[in-house]
Structure formats: C-alpha cells, structure tokens
Amino acid sequence: MARRRTKILVVGSTGQVGSELTPALRRRYGFENVIAGWHTRPPTPSLREGPTVRLDAMRRSDVERVVRKFEVDSIYHLGVVLSAVGEKSPERAWTVNIDGLRNVLEAARKNGVPNIFWPSSMAVFGKGAPRDNTPQDAPLLPSTIYGVTKVAGELLCNYYFGRFGLDVRSLRFPGIISSETPPGGGTTDYAVEIFYEAIRKERYTCFLKPETTLPMMYMPDCVKATVQLMESAASKIKVRTSYNVTGMSFSASELAKEIRTHIPEFKCNYRVDFRQAIADSWPRSMDDSAARSDWGWYPEHNLSSMTKEMLARVNDRLK
Ligand code: SER
Numbered sequence: 448m449a450r451r452r453t454k455i456l457v458v459g460s461t462g463q464v465g466s467e468l469t470p471a472l473r474r475r476y477g478f479e480n481v482i483a484g485w486h487t488r489p490p491t492p493s494l495r496e497g498p499t500v501r502l503d504a505m506r507r508s509d510v511e512r513v514v515r516k517f518e519v520d521s522i523y524h525l526g527v528v529l530s531a532v533g534e535k536s537p538e539r540a541w542t543v544n545i546d547g548l549r550n551v552l553e554a555a556r557k558n559g560v561p562n563i564f565w566p567s568s569m570a571v572f573g574k575g576a577p578r579d580n581t582p583q584d585a586p587l588l589p590s591t592i593y594g595v596t597k598v599a600g601e602l603l604c605n606y607y608f609g610r611f612g613l614d615v616r617s618l619r620f621p622g623i624i625s626s627e628t629p630p631g632g633g634t635t636d637y638a639v640e641i642f643y644e645a646i647r648k649e650r651y652t653c654f655l656k657p658e659t660t661l662p663m664m665y666m667p668d669c670v671k672a673t674v675q676l677m678e679s680a681a682s683k684i685k686v687r688t689s690y691n692v693t694g695m696s697f698s699a700s701e702l703a704k705e706i707r708t709h710i711p712e713f714k715c716n717y718r719v720d721f722r723q724a725i726a727d728s729w730p731r732s733m734d735d736s737a738a739r740s741d742w743g744w745y746p747e748h749n750l751s752s753m754t755k756e757m758l759a760r761v762n763d764r765l766k
Contacts, residue, residue: 459526508754532632621662657700664694
C-alpha cells in the first residue's frame, strides 16, 4: 500500500477503535500528522505522544476551528453512542450519532477536506435481512436506534459523495474485539469483557445466550480494513454507503470453549438481558465479498489466533 502525505484528524480518538487506530495511523503517516481529537475521555499518555486537541463534535464551530488550525485533509469520525446505551437514551443516540456526523461532513465540505472515514455497523440490518451470510444489499430495517442512525448516516455519506464530491468512505463493522480500551455500551461488548474476567476470576456471566452467534473482528483487522479502504484508489470504491466487512463468526459458548483451551478452569454462566433481543436482530455472519473484490479486503485473524493474542495482551495489561 502506498503511503501519502496527509494531515489526519481523528474525532473520538480515546474510544475503543480510536485508541488503537490513532497510534496505527501515526506509525504509518508520522506522529505529527495525526491529531487525536477527544471530548469526554482524556487521552492516555500513549495518545499524548502526538498532537491532541479537545473538540466537541456536537459543535460545528469546534470541528471547523480544529480543521482550519491543523490544515486537516482527512477526518476519521469515530465518536458514537453504541446499541445498548442507545436503547436507554434514543434521543441522545440520534443527536450524538447524526448531528456529530453532519457537523463533520459540513465542516469538511466548507473547508475543502477531501477525505472522510466513518464507521457503520452490522446493526444496519434487521427485519427481512437473511441472518446468515447477510448480503451487502439486504434490506436495512434495523430495530435499534443505533442501527437507525447508522442507516441514516450511510445515506448521508452517500449523499455528500454524490452531491458534493466528498470522498466519504465507510465500513459496516461487526463486533470489534480489542484489548487497549473497552467498548462502552454495545451488544458485542461481552466478547471483550469475557477475556478480562477469564483472567481475573476464571469466570464470566454472559448477557447473551450460549448459542448466540454474531460476526466479529479482531482490532488488527479493523485497523487493516480501515487503512486499506482509505488508501484504495477512488475508482475501486464502488459502494458509497458502506461496505460489509467481517473477520469471523462465533457463539458465546464457542468463545468460552476456545478460552478454556488456554484456561481450563474457566467457567461461563449465562444471565440474559435486553441485549439478547438486539443480538437476535443482527446477522450471524456477513457476506463481505464486495469489499474483497472491489479493494482486496481479507481478514487475517480467526477465533483461535484472536483468542490467543487477546489472552496474552489482557494478561499483560492486568499485571
Ligand atoms: N459493537 C456494536 C454494538 O454492539 C455493533 O456495531 O453496539
């Protein structure tokens, strides 16, 4: 992949994806060229190794000020309210997810920022979409407000591309599994929490049923997909809403079993809550063949390699 000169602003750099994508972008494009934008959660010492800026994506003037000050040419907008928290506060989920994106797109359009990355999610799917190998073009009828904001956001991205020529690119991520920063308030969070509890207590109580299968992706593949999408020639990007991408699919009990190959004493119990209904409305696996054929996407991690690495990393963090 070709490297290019760039000045990137990451909005939401201290969240689950930002805390690992930001350092990866810095290693690739130069530390001084990637500005870590944050709002509620302050940056860690490792994020402070490069430029940081406090900005509230809810305030368009804030986004514009930062874009002008740092002469930004790419924005990665990661700030979001996830599915489970969104159901507790749908109004807030709409405001944060949609107004935040509108502010970023408008700030980009008005200030000539050509490149935008915005993550969508498997949560765009719901009623009427096949749950196995969900196609790129399946109906988008989500049951969560989070999914509704992702569908609306995809349409908005597609509109800004068609109407204003903004090079907005997007991926429909499955559940992201990572060790640096825990996700906050999603339905796939169990697949991160389980590692911490397996190491700390050798037991975990899962809020989804054992047979609940969801598509997932390990963070290094999430970073790889994002960088590869953003570095692809514009002519290769044929989907301007958002591309399905996935890494693996497993059930909660399959993950527990895989952890037991490393920690034989590990016990997983199940106490189902409202997040079960959310998981039951989502794909069990996603068809990402459009991303594979358009710009050469393929994942590198499976359940076994991800579990091995996660246990090693979480173990190090908890020392
Ligand atoms: N990880 C997200 C959630 O669970 C799905 O995109 O809300």
